[in-house]
Amino acid sequence: MINPLSRFLDQAVMSAQALVEFGTHLVNPTIRLGVTGMSDAGKTVFITALVHGLMQGGRFPVFEAMAGGRIAQARLAPQPDDAVPRFDYETHLRALVLDRRWPESTRRISELRLVIEYQSRRGAMRTLTLDIVDYPGEWLLDLPLLNMSYEQWSAESLALSRQQPRAALASHWHDHLRTLDPLGPAHEQAALTATALFSAYLKSCRDQRYAMSMLPPGHFLMPGDFAGSPALTFVPLDIPDNGAAPHGSLWSMMRRRYESYKRVIVKPFFREHFARLDRQIVLVDVLAALNAGPEALRDLERALASVLACFSAGRRSVFSALFNPRIDRILFAASKADHLHRSSHDQLEAILRRLTKSALQTAQVAGAEVDVVALAAVRATREAMIGREQEQLAAILGTPTAGEVLGEQVFDGETEVAMFPGDLPDDPDLLFTQTSAFRGLTATSAQNADFRFLRLRPPILQSGHGDKPSFPHIRLDRALEFLIGDRLR
C-alpha cells in the first residue's frame, strides 16, 4: 500500500526540484513541452515537423510570433538532462524528406532542446528555451497504477481481458492462467511463460484491426531499458477475494514484483519527467479507432479518462511553481486530420471533444487552459471532389503505402489515388452508443467497414517562405500558438 511518508518525501523532492528550476527559469525562461500519445499517433512526426518549421521558418500564418517576423532564429542546443536520450531529429527528418517514409516510432523517452531567439512586442530581444520531451503514451497508462494495489489491478485487468473482442485474443493466456495456483509456491518459469503470453495478448490488442488503447502496464509494450528484468515479469492472477498471500507463494511474488515495477520504473518516470512538464500535447489517433470499430473507440475513451486523471493541471502561480508544479495548458490533438476532407474536420474535433469531455471539465475547473484541435503535422494529401451518381463526395488524394487495401483494391505504394473515407456523423454520440450500427475491422472485413483511413506516404516537400522547403500541414501553427504563443509575446 502507499506509504504516507514516502509520498511526503516524493513531494519534498519534487518541490526542491521545482525550486531550483524556478530560479533558473527566472533568468532563462524555459518551457518543458510534453509530447505524448499512444504509439502510431504521430508524436515523432509532430516533433520533427515542429522543429523543422521553427528552424526553417515554415508556413505558420496563425502562429503570430513567426508570421509577424518576431522570431529571429531558432536553433538546437544541448539538452539539460544527460541521462535522457536525445530526440534524433536529423534521422527522422531524413526519413521524411529523402526516403518519403514515416520515421521510426517512439520506443522510449527522448528530449530535444530548442532555443528560440525572438523580439518581444515591445521590442526587447529575448530567448525562450523550449525543451521538448517525447515519451510513449503507453507509459501514461502506468500512472494510475501508482494508486492501485496489486489485487485491484489484477482484478481490473482480468475483467477487461474477458470482454469482447479481447477475450478471443487473450484465450492462450487465459488457458495458461487456469493452470496457475496463486496460493501455490512461486515458479520462475511459470511466471516467465505467463508474462510472455500476457505481453503477446497486449501486443495483439494493438493490431490495427482492434486498435485497443487501454493496455497497462505500458512498459510491457514499450519496455525501454527494463526488458527481461523481474520488475517486468509479473501478470494478473485469479486471486480469491479475501485472504492473504501466503509467504513464498506465486501471489506474493507477483505482488512484490508489481510493487517494484511501480517503484523502479513508474515512479522515477513520474518524478523526473512527467511532473516537471509545463505544457502538454496529447496526440490521439481517433482515426485508427474509427477504423477498428466502436469497441476500440470506447476503449480509447477509457484510456484517455484514466490518463487524464493523472495530469495535475491548473493555473500557474508563484506558489504552484515553487511547491506543486503544474501543467497550465493541455492540447488534445486528433492527429492525421489530413486523412479527411476539411469539411469533416469539425466532426473529428467533436468526436475528440466527446472522448475527452470529463478531462476537459476537470482541467478547466482547475484553471488550466485546454483546447481540442484536429491537426496534421505533415499533410500528406490534397483535396478533391468526386462526382458519383448525382452526389458529390468530398475526398482526398494521397499515396497509400504498399499493401493497404480499400474495397477490392490493393495499393502498390507508388500510385496516387482519390479516397473517400466515409462520412463522419454530425453527432459524435451516434458512434458511442451500444446500438451503434457502425462496424469497423474488428467486426467485419475491410470491404464492409464503415470507415477506411489508409496509411499514406509522406508528401514531397513544397517550398515555402524564401524558397526554403517546408512541410505542408494542417493547424500545426494553431497548436504552436496555443502551446507556446503566449510566452513569445
Added chain:
Amino acid sequence: MKPLRRRPAAFAVNDPNVVVSKTEIVSAEISPQTPERMITATPFAKAGAISKHFVLGWSVAFWSACGGLVALATGLAISELVEALYARSQVLGWIGVSLAALAALALLVILFREIRALVRLTAIEALRDRAAAAIVSDQRAEGAAIARELLHLTRDKPLLARARKTLSAHVDDIIDGADMVRLSERSLVGPLDQEAKRLVSAAAKRVSIVTAISPRAVLDMVFVFATALGLMRQLAYLYGGRPGTFGLIQLARLSLAHVTLTGGLAVGDGVLQQILGHGVLTKLSTRLGEGMLNGLLTARLGLAAIEVTRPLPFVALPQPALRDLAADFMREISSEPSAQSSISEGSSSSRAST
C-alpha cells in the same frame, strides 16, 4: 442508421469524375460575391430602421411636412422663374431649363453617391459584427468569407499590397474561423491602425496648439469642430469607407454616442495623471491648459471614430489607448521650452515633425 450510409471508396486520380480542388483556389482579391450579397442585404435593414423613425412622432411629421413645403416652394419658384425667362426671351428660357435640368441631375448623382456611401459604411459595420460573431462560432467558411471581404475592401491601399498577397495565399488554407479573423486583423488592419493613430495624434496636436494661440474662444470651437470632422473623414477613408456628407454626420453621431457611452474623458484612461502632471504648465498659462484639454478631447473623439470605422473588432491587436496618444502629443507640446512666448514657432515645428 442514416449518417453512415456512404461507404468508403477509392478512385483513380485520372478518373473523369475526380475534380482536384486546386480549381477552387481562385485569387481571393477578385472574388466579388460576398460584398454584393451584403449590399443587397443592407437596404432592407435600413428601410426597417427608417419606418421605425416615422412612427416616432409628431416632430418627425412636422419636419417632413416642412421639408415637403420647401421642396414644393423651390419647384414652384423654379418653374415660375423659367416661365418668366421664356416670357422675356426664348433663348433665356432654354438656358433656364437646361440649368434647372443640370441642377436636378447633379442632385440625383449626389444623392446616389450619398446612399452608396451610407451602404458602404453599414457594410463595414456589418462586417465588424460578423467578425465578432465568427470569433465566437469559429466557423471556417465564415472566417474565409470575412477575410475575402476585407481583401476586397482594402484593395486600393498600396500600403497593404504585400500583406494582401500573403493573406490571399492563406484564404484557402485550412484555418479555423476565429484564427482567420485574427490573421486578417493582424495582417491587413494592423498597419492601418498605426496610420490611424498617427492621424489622431496629429489632429490632437493641431487642435491644442491652435486653441492655445487663437484669440477668440469661438474661433477655436469652430476649429476643433472642423478638425474633428476632418479626422473622422480621414479615418473612414483609411479603413475603407467613403463617407459623404450624410455618412460623415452619421459617423459623427456614432462617435459622439460612443464617447458619451464610455464616459467622456474616462478617469480609467490614466489621463488624469497626465493633466495633473501638467498642472504646473497650466498655472503658467490657462490657454495652454485649455489647448491640452481640447487636444485630449479630439484624441478621445478620434479613438471613438477608429472604433466606429474599423472593419474588424479589436481581437488580436491591442486597442490604442488614450494614454499612449496623450503621452505622445503632450510630450511634444511641453517639450517646446518657451511654449508660450514662441507658440507660433512651436506650432510650425510640430506640424513639420508629423
